[in-house]
Amino acid sequence: MLQSFQAPRLDRGSVRTLGHVRLCCVTVIFVLALAATVTGAGLSPYAGLLALAWAGLSLGQIALFARERAAHRLEQLVTATLCVDGVVIAGLIAFTGGIWWCGAVLYGVLTVATASLLPLRRVGVVGVVGLMSLAGVLALQAAALLPDSHFFGVPSMRGAWGPAVAGVLLVTVQMLGLGWTQYNLTRMLRQRALRYRALMDAAQDLVMVLSHDGLLTHVNRAALSMARCERPEMLREGVPRLLVSDDVPVFRHRLTRALQGETQTMMLRARAFHGIRWLSCTLTPMVPGLQTTSVLAIFRDVTDDRLAAETVRHSEARLRAVFNQAAIAIALLDLDGFFVDVNPAVEQLLGYDSAGLIGRRWNAFSPPEDLEFTDELIAALHLQQRENLTIQQRFVRNDGRVLWTLLTISRVDNPSGSTGLIAMLQDITERRALEAQLTWQAFHDPLTNLANRALFRERVEKALGGRTVTPGSVAVLFLDLDDFKTVNDSMGHAAGDQLLFEVGRRLLNATRGCDTVARLGGDEFAILIDQVRESADCVRVAERVLESMQQPVQLDGTEVTVGSSIGIVRNSGAESADDMLRNADVAMYSAKQRGKGRFTLFEPGMHDKAVERLRLQTDLRVAIENDEITLRFQPIVTLEDGTPFGFEALARWSHAEYGDVSPNTFIPLAEETGMIVPLGCTILRAACREAVRWNALPGLSAPIGLTVNLSGRQLEEAAVVAHVRDALLETGLDAARLTLEITESALVHNSDTMRHRLQQLKELGISLAIDDFGTGYSSLSYIRQFPVDVLKIDRSFVEGLGRSSGTDAALARTIIALADSLQLRTVAEGIEVEAQRAMLRELGCELGQGYLYAKPMLAGDVGAWLADALGIPRPAAPRGTPPPPARTIARIGPGSATTTEPVSA
Structure with a gap:
């Protein structure tokens, strides 16, 4: 133009x-x-x-x-x-x-x-x-x-x-x-020139025409605006008016070459009102390619573009610095998965330098078995089926070590229009190992390395949910160690843990590799047997387990034999894992009740018994809170003349629905649930109060003693000594009148602790008796270690006295002789006939109790019974109380006989 x-x-x-x-x-x-x-x-x-x-x-x-x-x-x-x-x-x-x-x-x-x-x-x-x-x-x-x-x-x-x-x-x-x-x-040419000048002035760029001597012949308004002068002044001073002085020689040199027919481009600095501006200058000859007398100069303000480019360069420099200094491994790839650029973290992660990575496909560093999977991922990104993905991917380092990474790949559209991938890799090898360890720990028992309850339950559910599962094809064996607490308390927890580990090992050896053996907690184990054809399969496994348990275990140089009780249940087609575990537990409890060291197959009726037992447990708690547990007192007399020596306090529970509940039922239940501790404290206080009342009867020639049973669970409590002391102080009973009975099996539970605890009780001034002696684990060494005063002969030995077999008599004689040698008093339980009394007296037994003398009686009847037995006045009954019925009073002595006489108030 x-x-x-x-x-x-x-x-x-x-x-x-x-x-x-x-x-x-x-x-x-x-x-x-x-x-x-x-x-x-x-x-x-x-x-x-x-x-x-x-x-x-x-x-x-x-x-x-x-x-x-x-x-x-x-x-x-x-x-x-x-x-x-x-x-x-x-x-x-x-x-x-x-x-x-x-x-x-x-x-x-x-x-x-x-x-x-x-x-x-x-x-x-x-x-x-x-x-x-x-x-x-x-x-x-x-x-x-x-x-x-x-x-x-x-x-x-x-x-x-x-x-x-x-x-x-x-x-x-x-x-x-x-x-x-x-x-x-x-x-016409003049008008055209005016139009051309208007177009020049409307242009945003600076447009000038220079002659061969460098003078301006034409200049547009944009150039005048930047130079801040009028047209005549600009035409007179020329381009130097606009440029920074250092750039004028460069412009003149390029103008000379443009006059020779060469198009020139350069970057120049202009002095503008708001500072230095960068101009892109293009010098074009009027006749391109030939020597000419005029040149067209076009200046374009590129300051903003230059600043933007500078900003981009700084941004790219910062990004490059971040890219190179980033702790996380970052790599740029093309759409085919080939490395284009990597930062030093990638080199350190994979053990290769950039030359060994760039140009190679990223899955070339993956294990061969992962290639198909990684190819599918790259194809999905290439076909835009996925914009990004995050996976855990394995890579093989240069040294051959396999590491796990958290790989995130995203599609990136470059400003040039091309599309690539950016990958970020984070080494999670240690994290995966820790996760695997935590996962293993979450589903395994840390002591035995067996499956825990959660994993066992999951596998039972999986077995029950199989497509080919049929009724009876899945079985669960629930195993509980017999008297494990005895070992744990007597030999310490370390020995108990060692025993549990050995039990787990034996269970694995006694089962198939496809079976699941789990420790559910404490001394409870379970075995899952899949693909069971008949009940005999379960029985054979249970027999192998029981047989393996019969072998002694060496614990700190001591041989220990521990038995186990096993409950077996097979699926009926509708149970869940929880149902099978519950039913197996019920069957195991039934096996323990039958004598331990055996297995029992689950029967539907067992569940009803378990429900009844649970109900009794709940009702017992309510009965204890409401003081519904009452006391009965059975006399203890001298076998020689039947003189009252004391009374044993016995707990009784009259249930509203079941009637009188046997102590053999609710006492073990209270011990298992821990309710025996508050119940024992209540019984001890009530019995002591009654003993104080007996000893206040007029005419007594000697004090009457009180015997109270103390369970092993109570002895485990450190506060038992304080409870006994408080009961004596609260009731005012003389400590010499109180005897605490301890079961023989309780002595072997943590013997050091028991010995210390019994010694503290002994220091209160009370007497200690071993109940049911001869039926448990006591030995002469145990008797000598503990400060006991009385041995009570179990009724099982008394029942056999007078029969043809002399075994029971020999056992009774041995116990009495042992007590005499240790200067201990003996009390025989369960005397019901005169022959038993006579033989026990002949063997040297000093005291006894049983129905021959009296059944357990209410506290209100003790005073009358004592008065009749001792021949002293009866205590006055409260006004309005009906006269008591005739009682059977056994007067045993030389030449005496058992008589029944009415006793008036």
């Missing part, structure tokens, strides 16, 4: 070449015509031929200018007019003769010379030539019209003046038309 400010022109080489040829033709024609005139020779045909050649050249020049679309139309018009003149003059020369047409030839020479040699920038030159030619033609015409003119008197020339004058007039008219056309063209 801006190149239009330079006057357009034709190819001067082509124009001048044709003009020179035409000039030569005209010159030759003129010389030939002049020679013919002087010599009188007839050269007109030759002149005509040359004229035709001249006409052809003129027509060729017309065709040339018609093809030159880029040339200025004014030049085409002027040159075409001259060529037409040449054709006309050629015609005149061809059809006339003589020296008289020399004027026409001279006109042709002048016009051709003007068109060929003079620049066609001004039509005025052509106009002057035309006027001169017109004047010459008019002068010749005037001379020819003179009657006496000799020069123009040739008849042959008179016919040529008409065409000559017409040609001259044609040229003159053309010159006038050209002048008018030039005026219109000048006005």
Whole structure:
């Protein structure tokens, strides 16, 4: 657009070449015509031929200018007019003769010379030539019209003046038309220049036109605004007005090269109102590729772009720094999964340098068995089925070590339009190992390494939910160690743990590899047997387990044999894992009740018994809270004469639905649940209060003692000594009157603790008795270790006295002899007939109790019984109390007999 400010022109080489040829033709024609005139020779045909050649050249020049679309139309018009003149003059020369047409030839020479040699920038030159030619033609015409003119008197020339004058007039008219056309063209070009200037001023870029000497010829408004000056001042000072002084030499050097025809681009700094601005400058020659006299300069403000680019560079530098310094491994990949770039963390993670990673596929560092999986992931990302994914992926390091990573891959669209992948890898090898360990610990017992309750339950559910499961095909064995607490308390928890570990090992050896052995907690184990065909399969497993348990276990140099009770249950087709475990537990409890060391198959009725037992447990708790447990007192007498020695306090529970509940039922239940501790404290206080009341009876010659049972669970409590002391202080009972009975089996539970606990009780002044002696684990060494005062012979030995077999008598004799040797008192339980009393007395037993003397009685009946037995006045009954019925009073002594007599109030 801006190149239009330079006057357009034709190819001067082509124009001048044709003009020179035409000039030569005209010159030759003129010389030939002049020679013919002087010599009188007839050269007109030759002149005509040359004229035709001249006409052809003129027509060729017309065709040339018609093809030159880029040339200025004014030049085409002027040159075409001259060529037409040449054709006309050629015609005149061809059809006339003589020296008289020399004027026409001279006109042709002048016009051709003007068109060929003079620049066609001004039509005025052509106009002057035309006027001169017109004047010459008019002068010749005037001379020819003179009657006496000799020069123009040739008849042959008179016919040529008409065409000559017409040609001259044609040229003159053309010159006038050209002048008018030039005026219109000048006005049009001025308007076009104004439009071009408006376009320049509207441009956001700085646009300037510089001459060959570096001066500005044109400048737009944007340049003036940045330079903060008016147009004349800018045109006068030039580009240095705008630029920083250090950049002016660079601009001038590039301008020189642009004037030589080379397009130049550079970055320059401009002084603007709001500081230094960066300009992108392009210098374009007006005639590209050729030496020119003017250059178009376009300056574009790229400060914001440069700042943005600088910001991007800084951002990229920061990102690169973060990329290189990141602790997490980051890698860039293409869509096919090949490494494009990696940070040092990746190199450290995989043990390769960047050269060993870039260009290789990422799954090339994965184990072979993972290749198919990783190929599918890459394909999903490539096909845009997934935008990102996070997986746990294995990689093989350069040293061959396999590590687990948390791999996150995401698609990334680059600004260039390409798409790649960014991968972040985090080493989770240790975390996976820890998770695996925690998972293992969550489903395994840390002591025995067996499955725990959660895993066992899960596997039972899985076995019950199998497609091929049939009723009876799944079995659960519930195993509980017998008297494990004895070992744990007597030998310590370390020995107990060692025993549990050995039990777990034996259970694994006694079962199949496909069976699941679990420790449910404490001394409880369970075995899952799948694909059971018949109950005999379960029985065989239980027998192998019991047999393995019979082998002694070495614990700290001591051989210990521990038994186990096993409950067996098979699925019926509708149970859950919890149901099977509960039923197996019920069956195991039934096995323990039957004598321990055996197995029992679950039966539906067992569940009802378990429910009943649970209900009793709940009701017992309520009964203890409501003081519904009552006391009965059974007399202890001397076997020699039946004199009362004391009473044993016995707990009784009358249930609203079940009636009287046997102590053999609710006492073990209380011990298992821990309710025996508060129950024992209540019984001890109540019994002590009654003993104080007995000993306050008038007429007693000797104090009456009190015996209270103390369970092993109570002895385990450290507060038992304080409880006994508080009961004595609260009731005022003399400690010498109180005897605490301890079961024989309780002595072997944590013997050191028991010995210390019993010694503390002994220091209170009370007596200690071993109940049911001979039925448990006591030995002479245990008896000697503990501060006991009384041995009680169990009723099982008393029942056999007087029979044909002398075994029970021998056992009773041995116990009595042992007590005598240790200076201990003996009490026989369960004496019901005189023969038993007589034999026990004969064996040396001192005291006894049983139905022979009296059944357990209420506390209110003790005073009357004592009065009758001792022959002292009965205590007065409370007013309104009915008289008691007749009682059976056994008076045993030398020559005495058992009598029944009514006793009045």
